[in-house]
Amino acid sequence: MNQLSSKEIQDQSLGEKVLSFIGRVLLAISIPLIAFYVLYQGFLFLRDSKAPREVITLVAIVWGVGGVALLYWIFNNLVERLPDAWRTRLLPFVFVGPAIAILSWYLAIPTLRTFWISLFDRNGPPDDLSNFQQLGSDSFVGLSNYAAVFTEQLMLEAFRNNLMWIIFGSTFSVVFGLIIATLADRSSFEKLAKSLIFLPMAISFVGASVIWNFIYEYRPSGQTQIGLLNSIVTGFGGSPEAWPQWVDIVPWNNLFLIIIVVWLQAGFSMVLFSAALKGIPEELMEAARIDGATEFQIFFRIMIPYIRGTIISVWTTIIIFTLKIFDVVWVMTGGQFGTHVIATQFYRQSFTNRNSGFGSAIAIVLLIAVIPVMLYNLRQFREQEAF
Amino acid sequence: MNSGKKQKQLGKLFVNLTLLLLILIWTIPTLGIFVSSFRNRDKIATTGWWRVLPYRDWQHVRDIDIQSAGLDVDGVMEIEGVTGTFDEFRLGVETPDGKRITWIGNKRLGRVEVQEQVWTVDWNFTLDNYKQVLGGQDFEFKKPDGTVQVVPGDNMNSAFMNSLAVAIPSTVIPILIAAFAAYAFAWMKFPGRRWMFILVVALLVVPLQIALVPILRDYKALELNGTFLAIWLAHTGFGLALATYLLYNYISGLPRDILESAFIDGASHFTVFTRLVLPLSVPALASFAIFQFLWVWNDYLVALIFLGGNPEFELVTQRMAAIVGSRGSEWHLLTAGAFVSMILPLLVFFSMQRYFVRGLLAGSVKG
Numbered sequence: 220m221n222q223l224s225s226k227e228i229q230d231q232s233l234g235e236k237v238l239s240f241i242g243r244v245l246l247a248i249s250i251p252l253i254a255f256y257v258l259y260q261g262f263l264f265l266r267d268s269k270a271p272r273e274v275i276t277l278v279a280i281v282w283g284v285g286g287v288a289l290l291y292w293i294f295n296n297l298v299e300r301l302p303d304a305w306r307t308r309l310l311p312f313v314f315v316g317p318a319i320a321i322l323s324w325y326l327a328i329p330t331l332r333t334f335w336i337s338l339f340d341r342n343g344p345p346d347d348l349s350n351f352q353q354l355g356s357d358s359f360v361g362l363s364n365y366a367a368v369f370t371e372q373l374m375l376e377a378f379r380n381n382l383m384w385i386i387f388g389s390t391f392s393v394v395f396g397l398i399i400a401t402l403a404d405r406s407s408f409e410k411l412a413k414s415l416i417f418l419p420m421a422i423s424f425v426g427a428s429v430i431w432n433f434i435y436e437y438r439p440s441g442q443t444q445i446g447l448l449n450s451i452v453t454g455f456g457g458s459p460e461a462w463p464q465w466v467d468i469v470p471w472n473n474l475f476l477i478i479i480v481v482w483l484q485a486g487f488s489m490v491l492f493s494a495a496l497k498g499i500p501e502e503l504m505e506a507a508r509i510d511g512a513t514e515f516q517i518f519f520r521i522m523i524p525y526i527r528g529t530i531i532s533v534w535t536t537i538i539i540f541t542l543k544i545f546d547v548v549w550v551m552t553g554g555q556f557g558t559h560v561i562a563t564q565f566y567r568q569s570f571t572n573r574n575s576g577f578g579s580a581i582a583i584v585l586l587i588a589v590i591p592v593m594l595y596n597l598r599q600f601r602e603q604e605a606f
Numbered sequence: 607m608n609s610g611k612k613q614k615q616l617g618k619l620f621v622n623l624t625l626l627l628l629i630l631i632w633t634i635p636t637l638g639i640f641v642s643s644f645r646n647r648d649k650i651a652t653t654g655w656w657r658v659l660p661y662r663d664w665q666h667v668r669d670i671d672i673q674s675a676g677l678d679v680d681g682v683m684e685i686e687g688v689t690g691t692f693d694e695f696r697l698g699v700e701t702p703d704g705k706r707i708t709w710i711g712n713k714r715l716g717r718v719e720v721q722e723q724v725w726t727v728d729w730n731f732t733l734d735n736y737k738q739v740l741g742g743q744d745f746e747f748k749k750p751d752g753t754v755q756v757v758p759g760d761n762m763n764s765a766f767m768n769s770l771a772v773a774i775p776s777t778v779i780p781i782l783i784a785a786f787a788a789y790a791f792a793w794m795k796f797p798g799r800r801w802m803f804i805l806v807v808a809l810l811v812v813p814l815q816i817a818l819v820p821i822l823r824d825y826k827a828l829e830l831n832g833t834f835l836a837i838w839l840a841h842t843g844f845g846l847a848l849a850t851y852l853l854y855n856y857i858s859g860l861p862r863d864i865l866e867s868a869f870i871d872g873a874s875h876f877t878v879f880t881r882l883v884l885p886l887s888v889p890a891l892a893s894f895a896i897f898q899f900l901w902v903w904n905d906y907l908v909a910l911i912f913l914g915g916n917p918e919f920e921l922v923t924q925r926m927a928a929i930v931g932s933r934g935s936e937w938h939l940l941t942a943g944a945f946v947s948m949i950l951p952l953l954v955f956f957s958m959q960r961y962f963v964r965g966l967l968a969g970s971v972k973g
Contacts, residue, residue: 266833272764276771279834283775287782295876310875311796318787318850319802324824325843326809329817336819343823395628402625405618414959415629418636421955422948423904425923429930429944430635433642433937445654445937447638482632490966514617543813546906550927562907565815570911575819582815589811596807 243300251293258286291317330586337364337579341572364580374581376470377559381542383473384480384560388541391481393534396488401518403489404496413493417486424483424546431479432551437461469557476558479547484540488533495526539589561585643941644731647757650937657728664698664706664721679713686720735942760939762946765925769903769950771834772913772921776841776902777895783842784849784894785857785887789879791850792858793865803854809847817843818911825912832916840912841905845898852968856890857883893965896958900951922947 261282268275294313298306335350336343340360344353353359368374399416403409419427436446440458444450449459462475499522507517523530545562548554554563561581569578642655649657670685679692685707690699695709695718706721738759790796791803821840822831830836860883868878884891906923913919920928926947929939955962 262833262835265835272767276767279771280774283834283838284778284782287779291782291786299874299876308796311790311794311799314786314790314794314875314879315796315799315802318783318846319805321783321839321843322806322809322846322850325817325821325840326812326814326847327805329820330812332820333816399625399628402621402628405621406625407618407622408625412625412629414956416632417959418952418955419632421900421951422636423906423923423926423951425906425926425930426904426944426948429926429940430639432930432934433639433941434635436937443653445650445652447634447654447656450654450656482635485632487966490963494963494967539811543815546923550906550930562815566907569819579819582813582819585813586816589813593808593811596810597804 251297254289254293258282258289261286333579333582336575337583338362339576341574341576343575358576360576364576365584367577368580368584373559374564376557377561377564379470380473380558381544381560383470384477384541384544385538387474388477388480388484388544389534389537391477392484392488392537393530395481395485396533397492397523397530399485400489400492400496401522403493413486413489416489419483420486422483424479425550427479427483428547428550431475431482435462435475437464463551463558464556466556472556473558476547476551479551480541480544484537488537491529491533492526495529496522499525535592535595539592542585542588639941639944642937643735643945644733645728645735645938646730646732647735647938649728649730650941651935653728660725660727662723663726664708665724665726667705667720667722670707670718670720685718735938736946739939739942739946757936760925760929760943762922762925762943765920765922766946766950768919769921769923772837772841772909773899773902775834775838776845777899779838780842780845780849780898781853781891781895784846784853785884785891786879787850788853788857789875789883791854792860793878794875806847806850806854810851812847814844814908822911832913832919834919837909837912840908841898841902844908845901849894849898852894852965853887853890855968856887860886889961889964890968892958892961893968896954896962897965899954903951 261278264270265275265279265282270278291313295310298309298313301309338344338359338361339353340358342358344350345356345358348356399412403412403416406412422430434447435449436444437449437459438444438446440453444453444459446459448462453459463472465472465475503521503525504517507521512520543562544560545566548558548560548563549566552558554560554567559567561584565578565581565585568574568581572578638655641658642650645655645658682689682691683695685695685699686701686705688699688701688707692709692713695707698706698708698721700706704723706723708719708721710717710719738757740763741759741761787806791799821843825831825836830839864886865878865882868882873881904923906927909921909924913921913924926940926943929936929943933939
């Protein structure tokens with residue numbers, strides 16, 4: 220009797236356990252399914268809806284931001300239902316997994332894929348073949364895209380221009396940033412000065428292109444010049460020019476585009492230098508002054524050596540930045556008048572010319588150019604011994 | 607001693623003046639666009655914007671009757687003591703006493719004006735340019751000679767909305783994903799942790815150009831191209847390495863004992879993350895948020911490629927570039943449009959400058 224009842228109880232509890240287990244599993248499956256369904260409906264709404272722009276914008280923001288948070292919550296919930304051992308094993312991947320997945324999909328794997336595409340002709344590797352078979356197909360061209368990258372006329376022009384961008388763009392940005400930071404440090408209106416110099420950093424390249432187009436605006440000689448630069452030039456008796464489009468002075472017309480980026484980037488280097496300069500011990504400068512050093516000597520013999528590390532890192536940052544310059548050139552000249560750079564050539568080949576093999580080869584060359592900086596980053600990281 | 611003090615003052619003056627000059631050079635380009643955006647369409651096209659500053663202009667004093675003067679319009683004429691041909695008078699001939707004689711109109715029906723120079727400013731400001739660039743309708747202009755010209759406006763309003771719909775999720779999503787990852791890197795132990803982090807650091811400088819062609823292929827296969835989701839994910843992918851790296855630096859520096867006492871009290875990782883780590887990381891989150899927001903709002907290339915096929919979803923940068931390309935001389939649209947596209951980043955920038963600078967110093971430089 221007793222035994223029976225205890226067995227009954229066991230049965231009951233087993234049944235309950237199974238039931239509750241099934242319930243849990245169902246819940247565990249249905250919550251994500253419902254969530255995915257809701258998110259998918261949101262996606263369809265955003266893609267196809269003809270609702271007013273304001274409504275779509277609001278839905279997009281809520282759906283996008285809320286959706287991601289929801290997914291994390293669901294996956295965390297699912298993992299927390301698991302036994303302890305599994306939970307500690309899986310939970311880190313719930314946290315770190317999405318980031319690694321997205322980084323792999325958007326940057327790491329595309330590096331390999333772009334390299335692969337760069338070995339093929341304009342149509343890329345044929346989709347219906349396996350990777351091994353692709354190598355044997357007609358569209359496989361080996362390294363000849365790279366040969367073209369380093370011989371084609373427009374590419375050589377782009378390399379020359381990018382070299383100008385790197386040399387003049389980074390040097391002027393660093394020099395102006397350093398001068399302004401030093402002057403601001405000793406001036407009576409440091410805050411205001413920094414804010415105003417800094418302001419262009421908030422402006423897009425497209426906006427900056429409009430702003431500088433207005434300065435370079437050209438009217439034929441004899442008409443009233445509405446562009447500031449031509450107005451000044453004609454005021455001094457010179458003749459007006461369409462500065463960035465001035466083909467007679469190629470490649471120096473690139474300087475008129477480079478100025479725009481110096482204008483945008485000087486604020487960046489100024490902020491970093493300003494912070495670095497404030498780190499120089501006041502006693503050091505005072506001691507130099509007592510020893511009779513002039514302000515210029517202090518600048519060159521103390522300040523610059525002291526912030527050398529910052530100068531180098533700002534310099535390399537801007538070099539990488541100018542290496543990838545695209546928007547300014549594309550909006551101002553579209554690469555005409557001898558102003559093509561590597562990134563505009565990449566765009567032109569990949570998307571206008573639809574030569575994905577050539578375009579990918581350019582992208583790989585761009586990647587190789589930044590690898591030294593990447594190695595430097597990794598070394599810095601290892602030196603910090605964060606892990 | 608006294609001369610040393612004087613030298614110091616001179617030095618300060620030199621510093622202030624040089625800096626002032628540099629500030630002027632840096633500010634004038636933006637100022638020019640800003641002032642012009644409030645000027646009348648015809649005025650922008652015919653005169654420099656610096657006419658808002660005092661300048662000397664010729665003003666009409668009186669007319670000279672051509673008929674009674676009996677002038678030989680085809681030869682050299684003498685008017686008010688100066689001589690010149692018709693063409694010279696058309697441009698204006700100055701008299702010794704500082705006046706100018708100008709022929710207005712053609713030879714037969716024109717009139718001759720005596721003008722003198724006066725100081726004046728051109729302060730006729732208008733909001734019309736903004737109405738035209740935002741409204742998306744056609745606008746009528748009355749030209750000085752009385753004829754009416756119809757000029758199409760532009761629809762920056764919808765582009766502005768699209769930019770918001772792209773920029774806000776593209777800012778929040780990578781921050782959320784990066785914060786989770788940064789927390790895991792800093793406070794959890796799992797196999798592959800070191801290698802995953804090295805991947806993040808290595809990807810910091812990879813140019814996004816490398817990804818465009820393969821990702822575009824994926825999007826075409828998934829039919830994602832031209833959707834908001836496509837561009838959010840793209841911006842997330844391109845901003846994530848930096849976000850993870852910066853947030854890791856911050857989150858790994860949070861005081862260990864606070865977190866440990868929470869774990870002892872039985873809090874799960876998720877609770878610690880949402881209740882403790884996120885609120886404590888607000889400064890770092892804000893710094894990166896500003897960066898990512900400005901970067902996404904100002905981006906042109908990514909939008910061009912992943913939204914380029916869908917004119918309905920055009921962003922402000924695309925819209926501006928399109929106006930530059932097709933109507934590059936319509937400065938009334940360009941100046942106002944440029945300001946519409948700049949207003950939000952400038953507001954964000956000025957209201958949160960402190961965080962922006964902090965982010966810069968922490969290494970927020972994007973590839």
